[in-house]
């Protein structure tokens with residue numbers, strides 16, 4: 001590529017709305033251009049990086065035996081109604097109508113469509129296992145789009161979906177994808193960690209997030225430097241909380257007189273420090289049969305953080321006390337309590353207290369809690385009031401650095417990360433809802449076991465920059481740099497010798513398949529170097545009359561403090 005043919009547009013200053021370094025540098029380097037909140041044009045320089053990321057992802061997915069297809073961005077609502085997600089998903093799901101007033105959605109992910117394909121196409125156990133993937137535009141109407149491509153509303157995701165005949169085979173598909181993800185992030189040249197995440201109602205330990213390590217990351221990772229233990233903060237907190245509940249359960253046997261209670265009262269009741277309790281309140285709901293026998297116990301963990309908007313209070317759900325938990329929003333919990341008569345109180349209920357079935361966000365301030373016997377409970381518990389303003393990092397948590405690791409192999413440390421990938425075992429959640437069955441050897445229909453596997457292609461650009469930059473600009477890992485080498489001739493318009501040598505070098509590198517750019521714009525050296533340092537090209541070769549006279553060029557790696565002289569004859573070998 002010659003710079004004169006390409007499009008280069010750099011800025012001295014980043015726009016005011018860019019908060020983090022990756023966003024600032026991507027804007028300044030002319031990689032993206034804002035069109036609306038969380039919506040960007042991918043400019044030619046940025047698109048080259050996106051394509052390189054996509055190619056690595058594609059190669060490794062293919063190598064792992066996954067099959068590429070392409071599913072539509074605009075999807076009929078009917079499929080999403082089959083799984084209930086059309087109604088259940090909040091405002092993050094963008095719903096649109098066509099001219100006939102029919103409902104459609106803009107895909108945030110593609111479980112429904114791929115399951116629809118599978119139920120039509122995968123009919124026999126002989127066709128399994130199968131893994132379909134696509135690299136496609138997604139839309140999520142994020143409440144707070146920010147950090148440029150890191151939390152966009154429109155973004156590119158690779159999403160894969162595996163179909164298997166049973167749990168065991170699904171486990172193998174999961175492991176296969178996990179291994180492929182490690183190869184992908186290794187090849188991308190990123191420092192990352194795979195951490196255990198919640199698995200929701202499905203249970204088990206098959207959910208991992210791939211987190212790029214960066215101080216500016218929105219997520220917190222809990223890990224043990226002396227063992228393999230690593231989990232996201234939500235999972236680590238829930239596990240720690242359950243452990244800490246052991247003592248509290250005993251205290252509940254002596255529940256005091258019922259009455260109005262605040263968070264402080266509940267904290268005292270549960271024998272947990274207030275700060276810890278308001279971060280994470282535990283509720284248990286028991287479902288009973290006609291005779292009042294408990295048939296199912298669900299523990300809800302309310303993890304309170306942020307600005308105390310009740311809609312934002314995060315809650316996790318633990319079924320049967322083991323397995324994983326998933327985060328739900330308060331409205332989702334209310335939906336659960338609001339439609340079924342449930343019971344609410346701490347773990348360890350013998351005779352749970354029945355709660356009314358008409359909860360709304362407004363009366364979240366009137367929960368019943370703390371009962372171990374009928375009439376021995378608090379009413380009017382207000383989850384929202386009395387909460388101290390937690391600071392995001394210094395937040396008081398159930399897990400703090402220095403706590404013993406759950407595996408007993410050391411102490412815990414905390415670092416921040418950016419979620420760039422997620423592998424998740426789905427079980428038969430979608431196949432059962434959509435009747436995606438295959439026929440087993442006996443000719444009996446069985447629901448397919450599924451897994452889903454996402455990679456945030458465009459988010460990776462931001463994550464890579466957060467991890468690799470300096471005061472001059474981006475430092476791309478070689479594998480995803482927009483150009484691997486830039487050839488910078490000085491005074492090309494004046495000197496035939498420089499022009500000839502630069503063109504020759506450029507053509508030789510091209511012939512070797514090296515992604516090289518010849519900067520033939522005729523910029524002054526200072527401006528030219530500043531551009532390429534900002535854009536982050538990893539290797540630079542400078543040709544000048546003076547150097548050529550002594551038969552040398554200057555090579556400088558993007559991280560090198562100084563340039564080194566190389567004999568003209570050695571440059572190509574050096575860059576190969």
Ligand code: ATP
Nearest residue numbers: 149150151152155157419420421422454455456459
């Ligand atoms: P987050 O917790 O950051 O909101 P998520 O858990 O909702 O992400 P998944 O549903 O697991 O995201 O989607 C798979 C991948 O898609 C994520 O791991 C992430 O890399 C990417 N991704 C998700 N949301 C966005 C977004 N708004 N902008 C860019 N990439 C995103």
Ligand code: MG
Nearest residue numbers: 092140142151
């Ligand atoms: Mg999200």
Ligand code: MG
Nearest residue numbers: 209219419422
């Ligand atoms: Mg997430």
Ligand code: MG
Nearest residue numbers: 209419421422
């Ligand atoms: Mg995720």
